[in-house]
Amino acid sequence: MWQTARRNPGALIAAILLHLVLAILALIGVDWLDWGAEQVARPQVVQATIVDAATLKAPAERLDQAQDAREQASREAERQAAELAERDQLIAREAQRREEAARQAAERERQVAEERAKAAVSERQQAEEERRRQEEQERLARIEAQRQAEEAARIQAEQQRQAEDKRRAAEAARQAELQRQAEEAARQAELQRQVEEAARQAELQRQAEEVARQAELQRQAEEQQQAAETARQLELQRQAEAARQAEQQRLAQEEARRQAEQQRQLEKAARLAESQRQAEEAAKRQAEQKRQAEEQRQAEREAKRQAEEQRQAEREAKRQAEQERQAEARRQAEEAERQAELQRQAEENRQAEEARQAEEAAQWQAEQKRRAEEERQAEREAKRQAEQARQAEARRQAEEAARLAREEELAAAALVEAQSAESPEPAEPLASDIQYYAAAIRNRIQPFWVHPPGSRRDLACTVGVQLLPSGEVVPDSVRILSPSGDLAYDRSVVAAIYKASPLPVPTGRLFDEFRDFKFVFKP
Amino acid sequence: MKRLLFLTLLLVGLARPGLADLTIEIVGGQEGAQPIAVVPFGAPEGVGRTMEDLAQVIAADLGRTGRFKPLPRQDMPATPQTVEAVDLRDWRVLAMNNLVVGQINRRPDGLYQVDFALMDVYSGEQLANMSLASSPAELRYTAHRIADIIYERLTGAPGAFTSRLAYVTSEWGVDGQRVTLRVADADGHNPQTIVSSKEPIMSPAWSPDGRRLAYVSFENRQTAVFVQELATGRRERVASFPGINSSPAWSPDGSRLALTLSRDGNPEIYILDLHSRATTRLTNSPGIDTEPAWSPDGNEIYFTSGRGGDPQIYRMPATGGEATRVTFERDYNGRASLSPDGRSLVLVTRVNGQFRIARMDLASGATRLLSRGGLDESPSFAPNGSMVIYATQSNGRGVLAVVSTDGKVGQRLSQDASEVREPAWSPPPP
Numbered sequence: 001m002w003q004t005a006r007r008n009p010g011a012l013i014a015a016i017l018l019h020l021v022l023a024i025l026a027l028i029g030v031d032w033l034d035w036g037a038e039q040v041a042r043p044q045v046v047q048a049t050i051v052d053a054a055t056l057k058a059p060a061e062r063l064d065q066a067q068d069a070r071e072q073a074s075r076e077a078e079r080q081a082a083e084l085a086e087r088d089q090l091i092a093r094e095a096q097r098r099e100e101a102a103r104q105a106a107e108r109e110r111q112v113a114e115e116r117a118k119a120a121v122s123e124r125q126q127a128e129e130e131r132r133r134q135e136e137q138e139r140l141a142r143i144e145a146q147r148q149a150e151e152a153a154r155i156q157a158e159q160q161r162q163a164e165d166k167r168r169a170a171e172a173a174r175q176a177e178l179q180r181q182a183e184e185a186a187r188q189a190e191l192q193r194q195v196e197e198a199a200r201q202a203e204l205q206r207q208a209e210e211v212a213r214q215a216e217l218q219r220q221a222e223e224q225q226q227a228a229e230t231a232r233q234l235e236l237q238r239q240a241e242a243a244r245q246a247e248q249q250r251l252a253q254e255e256a257r258r259q260a261e262q263q264r265q266l267e268k269a270a271r272l273a274e275s276q277r278q279a280e281e282a283a284k285r286q287a288e289q290k291r292q293a294e295e296q297r298q299a300e301r302e303a304k305r306q307a308e309e310q311r312q313a314e315r316e317a318k319r320q321a322e323q324e325r326q327a328e329a330r331r332q333a334e335e336a337e338r339q340a341e342l343q344r345q346a347e348e349n350r351q352a353e354e355a356r357q358a359e360e361a362a363q364w365q366a367e368q369k370r371r372a373e374e375e376r377q378a379e380r381e382a383k384r385q386a387e388q389a390r391q392a393e394a395r396r397q398a399e400e401a402a403r404l405a406r407e408e409e410l411a412a413a414a415l416v417e418a419q420s421a422e423s424p425e426p427a428e429p430l431a432s433d434i435q436y437y438a439a440a441i442r443n444r445i446q447p448f449w450v451h452p453p454g455s456r457r458d459l460a461c462t463v464g465v466q467l468l469p470s471g472e473v474v475p476d477s478v479r480i481l482s483p484s485g486d487l488a489y490d491r492s493v494v495a496a497i498y499k500a501s502p503l504p505v506p507t508g509r510l511f512d513e514f515r516d517f518k519f520v521f522k523p
Numbered sequence: 524m525k526r527l528l529f530l531t532l533l534l535v536g537l538a539r540p541g542l543a544d545l546t547i548e549i550v551g552g553q554e555g556a557q558p559i560a561v562v563p564f565g566a567p568e569g570v571g572r573t574m575e576d577l578a579q580v581i582a583a584d585l586g587r588t589g590r591f592k593p594l595p596r597q598d599m600p601a602t603p604q605t606v607e608a609v610d611l612r613d614w615r616v617l618a619m620n621n622l623v624v625g626q627i628n629r630r631p632d633g634l635y636q637v638d639f640a641l642m643d644v645y646s647g648e649q650l651a652n653m654s655l656a657s658s659p660a661e662l663r664y665t666a667h668r669i670a671d672i673i674y675e676r677l678t679g680a681p682g683a684f685t686s687r688l689a690y691v692t693s694e695w696g697v698d699g700q701r702v703t704l705r706v707a708d709a710d711g712h713n714p715q716t717i718v719s720s721k722e723p724i725m726s727p728a729w730s731p732d733g734r735r736l737a738y739v740s741f742e743n744r745q746t747a748v749f750v751q752e753l754a755t756g757r758r759e760r761v762a763s764f765p766g767i768n769s770s771p772a773w774s775p776d777g778s779r780l781a782l783t784l785s786r787d788g789n790p791e792i793y794i795l796d797l798h799s800r801a802t803t804r805l806t807n808s809p810g811i812d813t814e815p816a817w818s819p820d821g822n823e824i825y826f827t828s829g830r831g832g833d834p835q836i837y838r839m840p841a842t843g844g845e846a847t848r849v850t851f852e853r854d855y856n857g858r859a860s861l862s863p864d865g866r867s868l869v870l871v872t873r874v875n876g877q878f879r880i881a882r883m884d885l886a887s888g889a890t891r892l893l894s895r896g897g898l899d900e901s902p903s904f905a906p907n908g909s910m911v912i913y914a915t916q917s918n919g920r921g922v923l924a925v926v927s928t929d930g931k932v933g934q935r936l937s938q939d940a941s942e943v944r945e946p947a948w949s950p951p952p953p
Contacts, residue, residue, distance in 0.1 A: 449552030487679030
């Protein structure tokens, strides 16, 4: 052995360490605290007040579960000790009874003095036993009482808190109801205001359109007049200078055309300024319009962009026309050089004039077309906006109408019902719909029903109920049709129905099914 | 006016009784105490301080049954004292089912007049509206009477708050042990000593008329059964046979006592006729037979017997005959007491070494534990069967506790510093 150890000292040390560890674990495992418990002095007995023992149960059980294994083990040990003590005590009691019986038998033969002495001994034993029993229970009871006191305090606090919570919840519900009503009122006011606003906006828009249309008409008239004037002047010039050189004529023509061009540009600038002013005005008006401000600003931008595009297109067209015109002029100049003859020049002039007139006409037509297009687009845009406004308005109106209809239905339901019932051949209510609402009512009432503890399982209480179309239980309408035989149970049923009011009910004809119906309450 | 009439007729015509056959079945719900608010009673100026807080007594009575949950005072939104001052909406918001308001007024003859009303919070119906006269000393009793009335109106069963308790206390003084037999109100207040002795007193039992108590006394170092009249204090030794004389139990007609005697060697159940003093032996077994209890109809005796090895409860005809075993669960069942309706019994049972009170349904045999245990003993039904009183240990001494018959609501009854044991609940007051 020793040699083995010397051969392998590592194993020896390891074995010794292992034993040491095991010994330490064993020492730690012993519950030394348990030993001293018996020597604790008797506790101060506290006057017990009324304590709610049953409500202590649940938390106590939870606590028990939460305690760790060691505590459970120690409790188990205590309980076993108590049980052993109980068993001993019972055995002792049993023995005592038998001894008493034996003693009574012997008593018949013995003297009275002996009997008294024995009785005294028995009593002392009894007292001794009683004291022992008390001591045994004392520790358990003390721990128990302490825990109960703590739990009682906690539960009282908890109950108070719950009551407080409940009261607060009730208060909150009442306030929420008030708030809801206030919100409803505000919403209605808002709707009304929006309707008015929309109407006002529509009116403004209509006026703006009217003004724009008139301005446009005027502008067109002016333009036409001016165009006619220009044409007449050009014609006069052409006649007066027919004899002049082609060069001079061409210069004059060019001058006239330049003037016309300038005038046209001035007009255009004026027009643009006008349209800009109008756009600005519109923008100003639109800025006032809360709901559509953004939409309209976008529309405006869009319009501007389109106008800009058109202006560029126009400029491009003009530039091309100018190029063409220059090419034509060059061609005519060559022609003039080639043909010195006046007639031919006149002819050429006539042709040039014709070409110019054609060009002019084409330009005017293009201009007209452009204007028409602009007009059409503006019209389309206006229409689109009007349509949007109309749709929004219609939506709002539809919503308002639906809400009003709902309210009307709730408030003057009897009337509505009466009217709907007047229609001939009412459609048969669907069984599935009835089932749906019956289930909803069941779910609504169930949490409100608290029946008395210990109610027998075979109780059944049938009650009749009348409901308003709002689902509210008609006051005093709940009547017991067949009582369960347990008054408290019946009362809990009636209270549950009133507490659950209003019940979820369908509207319209289907409500008739729920106007007056029965409940059967079973535990 | 005509249009109104037309509309009314139209609505009447719409009632369509043929469609009113919809029936919705509600099954389940929760089991629980019914919420009730007992508003503090109004009292005349200057006497409020000395006067009993009737509303508190009433609320405590109702709450102790486990069938009602009184609203805490701090949660009350208003304190009306008359029906006229009540705004039922206040109490609907708090989901109360019922409301009690009342006031106390001094009468010219020196008595107090207590007016109270019990209201249904939803219908507004007055379920009770009464006026009771009370001497200043009786105010607390008047509160118990009001609680009884409320309980009866709301449950249909009589209340038990004006009934009384008998119990035994023991104290150790300089001259040794002092044992007393006491009688107190059902809430433990107002205790009065009936017997005081230096020797143990055990097993008090109320006569069916509530006027007498039978008990076991060890005076003269010999067990004997006494019957004592409460009003006069006159008492009579009815059984002092050699050996054990214990566990008296009154027959429902009050003419006989069932008790345990060991005069023939082994403790057995006997019937003692109180007129003739004749005894009839009921049981005959080698085991101990003790703790007899009568069924309410007087036809059967339930008792504890060790004939099967473990103590268990058996029953047999009161006229004698075959005993049948009643309890089978667990290895200790004893001290049976029948409910007033005879449908169930309470007993002491042992669970994991703890003695606990249990209620057993006689039809199904199912038992339900009512107490937490320790050394619980002497269970006894309230006269209306709504509660059970028993003795238990608290801080190392015996105290009384009541528990609702479903075991859900239990309370200790406050006592002085003495050890209290063996309670017995009186029959209903006449």
